[in-house]
Amino acid sequence: MRSFSKDVREILRERVRELFDGTARAYGCVPDLDFEPGFPAVVNDPRSTARAREIAVEVVGEGNVVEHLPMAASEDFAYFLREVPGTFIFLGAGNEKRGICAPHHSAEFDIDESALPRGTELLVRLAIRGL
Numbered sequence: 001m002r003s004f005s006k007d008v009r010e011i012l013r014e015r016v017r018e019l020f021d022g023t024a025r026a027y028g029c030v031p032d033l034d035f036e037p038g039f040p041a042v043v044n045d046p047r048s049t050a051r052a053r054e055i056a057v058e059v060v061g062e063g064n065v066v067e068h069l070p071m072a073a074s075e076d077f078a079y080f081l082r083e084v085p086g087t088f089i090f091l092g093a094g095n096e097k098r099g100i101c102a103p104h105h106s107a108e109f110d111i112d113e114s115a116l117p118r119g120t121e122l123l124v125r126l127a128i129r130g131l
Contacts, residue, residue, distance in 0.1 A: 002041070002074065003041065006040065016033075042075050043081055044081065
């Protein structure tokens with residue numbers, strides 16, 4: 001289960017456990033449910049995000065910087081963000097004209113390697129300027 005909040009995640013676990021226990025007992029079963037904690041939500045630091053956005057605009061231009069809506073993705077980078085302020089960024093590496101547009105984790109996934117120099121420049125600038 002994924003949520004953007006630790007508190008909501010706890011409520012979800014309680015409700016699932018209640019439903020699981022009630023359903024199991026209704027059918028004469030003994031409930032036994034074990035939750036794996038999973039990854040926490042990725043929570044970007046607003047200051048780091050604003051700084052990364054400024055630098056991204058320098059590299060790829062204002063019209064090419066898109067602010068992504070929150071997503072319930074599973075990402076171990078969330079553990080880093082719990083310890084150090086930072087931001088999770090995506091580098092657009094698709095190319096519809098070349099048919100490179102399959103989603104991540106798809107057997108058809110590919111990247112347009114022409115995006116790599118700009119991505120490298122972005123990461124280098126972020127590192128040099130101490131995001």
